[in-house]
Amino acid sequence: MERSAGNLGGGISDDGTTGAQTNEAADLDLIWQKICSGLRRDLGAQIFGQWIKPIKLSHFVVSEGELHLSLPSEFAANWVRDRYADRLLLAWKAHHPDIAAIIFAAKAGSAQIAKVKKTNSAEMSDQNSTEQRNRFRLDLDPRMTFEEFIPGNSNVLALNAAQRTAAEEKPLFSPLYLQSSTGQGKTHLMHAIGHAYHEVFPTSKIVYMSAERFMIEFVSAMRRNEAMEFKASLRDADLLMIDDIQFIVGKISTQEEFLHTIDTLISQGKRVVVAADRPPQALDGVDQRLLSRLSMGLVADIQSAGLELRRDILQHRLASMPHQQVSEDVVEFLARTISRNLRELEGGLNKLLAYAQLTGREISKELAEEQLSDILSACRRRITIDEIQRTVCEYYRLERNEMSSKRRARAVARPRQVAMYLAKVMTPRSYPEIGRKFGGRDHSTVIHAVKLVEQLRGEDSEMDNDVRMLLRQLES
Known part of the structure; x- marks a missing residue:
């Protein structure tokens, strides 16, 4: 945070700032440095450097108790407001009880808190009724x-x-x-x-x-x-x-x-x-x-959001950003994988969009898995291949041993291929590991099954519905 400039005495500086106002600015500057020190320790250097460090003190409206903070973009302002508004307010109030609200703005911040706005009682009289009653709405x-x-x-x-x-x-x-x-x-x-x-x-x-x-x-x-x-x-x-x-x-x-x-x-x-x-x-x-x-x-x-609602929320969010290109398979991956709460879901999407924007990389499922590994690992329920096989057999009314049998009849082979596909999609197991769980089959057989089911989902609505139903059952 850059230091506040101006006359530290009681007079007026070149920019019209009184010494008292400059001292107030310097005090707020010191408080901000203390808050930043704690946030850097709590959040880690990477998150702090990306989201908190760019914050600039804009101005403090004493009569309203409003501290205005500015960030370099609307995206950054929204991100910080969503995740850290309460935390920042409490931290500021601990050092400066007169601060009642923090206002985030997306504009280039002043290098100093040039003016600490004060309003006397006469000036307040004309606007007191409306402003005081709507103060908390801010x-x-x-x-x-x-x-x-x-x-x-x-x-x-x-x-x-x-x-x-x-x-x-x-x-x-x-x-x-x-x-x-x-x-x-x-x-x-x-x-x-x-x-x-x-x-x-x-x-x-x-x-x-x-x-x-x-x-x-x-x-x-x-x-x-x-x-x-x-x-x-x-x-x-x-x-x-x-x-x-x-x-x-x-x-x-x-x-x-x-x-x-x-x-x-x-x-x-x-x-x-x-x-x-x-x-x-x-x-x-x-x-x-x-x-x-x-x-x-x-x-x-309010119950936990199901897969359909999670998908709708992501699509609605992306509809407001037509310049962002995110494929359906990435949306499906996020909706299916980040299932604990909607805040994590939107946070994951925001992080992915921000990373792609800052690095120029194309948004893909691979990028999502790479950049959202912390969220994904916390959200993934540990589904086993045994659980997948049992659920698929119940759905298609097959005996459990058919998952490992050598029978190639379509009524058996197709459910087995679906189970292999689900095992690859829903577990971290490799192709060879999956093959071993299906009667010792070669990894190439599993790869063929995964590609075939992916193709059939795009061509056959009944197959796509079967897979969706099985995904829903396993995720619940």
Whole structure:
């Protein structure tokens, strides 16, 4: 991070920056160096150098508590915002409690924080009403809208409930409790609710924060003897959304405040949305009264995304980037292999696109396997050849010994070839190893089977459907 220039005394520098502003800039510069030191250690030199090091401090709006950071491209700004926004905000607040939000921008950053914007009370009076009520809306990701949320069987209940929560007509339930494992879309739905609600009620006050941020700001307010102001700010919300509520467990004073806030808002007909990675009853260390409030509305569960939904999400993402050429076999490979959560799926695609863009290499299945090895190894379920053979025999109604027999009748040979194909696609075994599991067959027989099935999938819809069904059964 380049040092802030300017007069360090009390006068005005050549660029119009006061000494106090320059000192503020220097302080923020030192804080950023400390944060960077921790991130370099935690993230590793490669990730830090690629994504964090290019960040520049742009400016700090004191009256709003907004720290603006700039990155060299929209892609980089979105990447850092998606993965490190909360982490960066918490790190900055630990050093500088006045920072309430971090704004990421895709533009060349200033070499210094030239101006620390201050606004006196007279200047605030003309815009206070609208800006203060919409301040928290700045934390919403502009890309996380209902239009960008891909529906599927696993999320249809949560999606419909979220849309109802954001509609002009008051929902029949409150609070809305969104539950899913990590990376299945509950945070996306919360941002979408905020955007849609603002469209319906432009002057409404929308508050969105993580439970961790809720606790930090509450404790910080108590230390500053500003607990009443903090409570009043939350209870003035028209829409309150708290993410990752599971992290509020065990904090008695924070739970008390959260309970009273929910009670106040619900009694006033306001809307409350919370999200967690488990149902209310599974939240250990939570006051029973709070559990009762969280359960009294609608608990909408988001199941793990199936193969079809994962494929649809990748295709939708690529449709917005027509200049990026990604073949169907790469899409199929990513959708089938990265199955733990959707955040990893999109993250894997982004990493692949970024690498190809920076190096000029063509995006292929081989490149995906090379660059996404860490994600793929974590996501792959250890499917065995024995499991594949058993599943194929059940599907085609064959005896298990037919996988190793010498019979060449098509009714036996074709399922055996499908099993060899699946063994190559779904396991790390080599051609010779696969051949040995199929009655000691030569590796060339396995290669022939794999190529034949690949060809038939493109020519025969029934064969393609059989393989898809078997893939789905094995992956589940």
